[in-house]
Amino acid sequence: MATKLLKRKLGRTDFEVTTLSFGTMNLKYLSEQEAEKLLHQVLDLGINYIDTSRAYGNSEERIGRYLSKRRDEVIIATKCGCNPHLDKRGSGHVLSFDRPTLERNLENSLRALKTDCIDIWQLHGATPEKLIGGVAGEVVEFMQKMKQQGKVRYIGVSIRHGPNTEPGYPSRYGYECIQEYPEWGVFDLFQIVYGGMVRTSEDLLQYAADRGAGIIVRGVVRDYFDNFSALFAKARLNQLLAEGEDRRAFLIRYALNHSAVSSLLIGTNHQEHLKTNLIAASQGGLEVDRYLEAKKRFAQIGSKPGFLVGGIQAESLTKVTS
Numbered sequence: 001m002a003t004k005l006l007k008r009k010l011g012r013t014d015f016e017v018t019t020l021s022f023g024t025m026n027l028k029y030l031s032e033q034e035a036e037k038l039l040h041q042v043l044d045l046g047i048n049y050i051d052t053s054r055a056y057g058n059s060e061e062r063i064g065r066y067l068s069k070r071r072d073e074v075i076i077a078t079k080c081g082c083n084p085h086l087d088k089r090g091s092g093h094v095l096s097f098d099r100p101t102l103e104r105n106l107e108n109s110l111r112a113l114k115t116d117c118i119d120i121w122q123l124h125g126a127t128p129e130k131l132i133g134g135v136a137g138e139v140v141e142f143m144q145k146m147k148q149q150g151k152v153r154y155i156g157v158s159i160r161h162g163p164n165t166e167p168g169y170p171s172r173y174g175y176e177c178i179q180e181y182p183e184w185g186v187f188d189l190f191q192i193v194y195g196g197m198v199r200t201s202e203d204l205l206q207y208a209a210d211r212g213a214g215i216i217v218r219g220v221v222r223d224y225f226d227n228f229s230a231l232f233a234k235a236r237l238n239q240l241l242a243e244g245e246d247r248r249a250f251l252i253r254y255a256l257n258h259s260a261v262s263s264l265l266i267g268t269n270h271q272e273h274l275k276t277n278l279i280a281a282s283q284g285g286l287e288v289d290r291y292l293e294a295k296k297r298f299a300q301i302g303s304k305p306g307f308l309v310g311g312i313q314a315e316s317l318t319k320v321t322s
């Protein structure tokens, strides 16, 4: 079975990214030895994009420690707006979007990653109203300045999905932000929740891509709710699985059918999962008949464009401003 990952252009950037990329949110739970092995395996398998954040514990430090000698093999995306010293386990990240925070984050990221330039520098979960002054405010101005100075190559937004107590979790912010941010014309990339089980933004990704933005999607195989596996079965999607294919492999291939998507960002702390994800991604999108039937069946469980998990129409909710 072919296991070579294809690459896709990342919006207006000059990067070509592998269709599977690696998320390091949970890397901090591994031992040093395990983290070193896994990070090398990611590159050995040909994956060329790794996502991290100032907020992911020692993830940046580990990437710097173990991969700095292989820097030219990897596109590193990290995030800013973080206050890791204030984060408390289980209560989400403490974020603030102002110049001093960004300045401090960038200095620390460059040092931790042992690099002199961040490839992709993203706001960690910022919604437009959090950016005082909008496109003309100090945050965008500072990000652009860092780009001009060569400290970062491209800038973007990693759009938040939480908290899980809010209606519309996990895709409402993505649905709203992806309609607004591309108009600003300054961000080179968006990272957004999208997949077969969460198709809310499916019809909007092309809109952002047409405006030059690269699209990285996350949440493709994540069970945001405990009933996702049961819902998949309820929609008789199991009947569409090919021999030897499991639910996650099918979801990976489904997401790759979207032509606006450059890469699927998936995190795992298990080498076996990394390999099976790679095998699925290497096969590309689903065959047309399975893809079209999958769309119909996802829709039967409420997963369709413009709809939130639970079958609520996204437009029916008042815009989130938190």
Ligand SMILES: NC(=O)c1ccc[n+]([C@@H]2O[C@H](COP(=O)([O-])OP(=O)(O)OC[C@H]3O[C@@H](n4cnc5c(N)ncnc54)[C@H](OP(=O)(O)O)[C@@H]3O)[C@@H](O)[C@H]2O)c1
Binding pocket: 022, 023, 024, 025, 026, 051, 052, 079, 124, 125, 158, 159, 160, 161, 218, 219, 220, 221, 222, 223, 248, 265, 266, 267, 268, 269, 270, 272, 273, 274, 276, 277
């Ligand atoms: N606001 C933000 O900016 C934001 C928020 C969240 C995440 N992120 C980024 O996006 C990345 C991906 O996050 P995500 O939310 O999509 O979730 P994720 O962290 O990738 O979670 C995927 C889950 O699925 C499991 N998994 C992966 N492959 C599997 C397989 N083949 N079989 C069984 N289980 C599998 C993983 O567990 P195992 O370890 O057991 O495989 C993990 O618990 C993160 O690592 C992070 O870099 C950004």
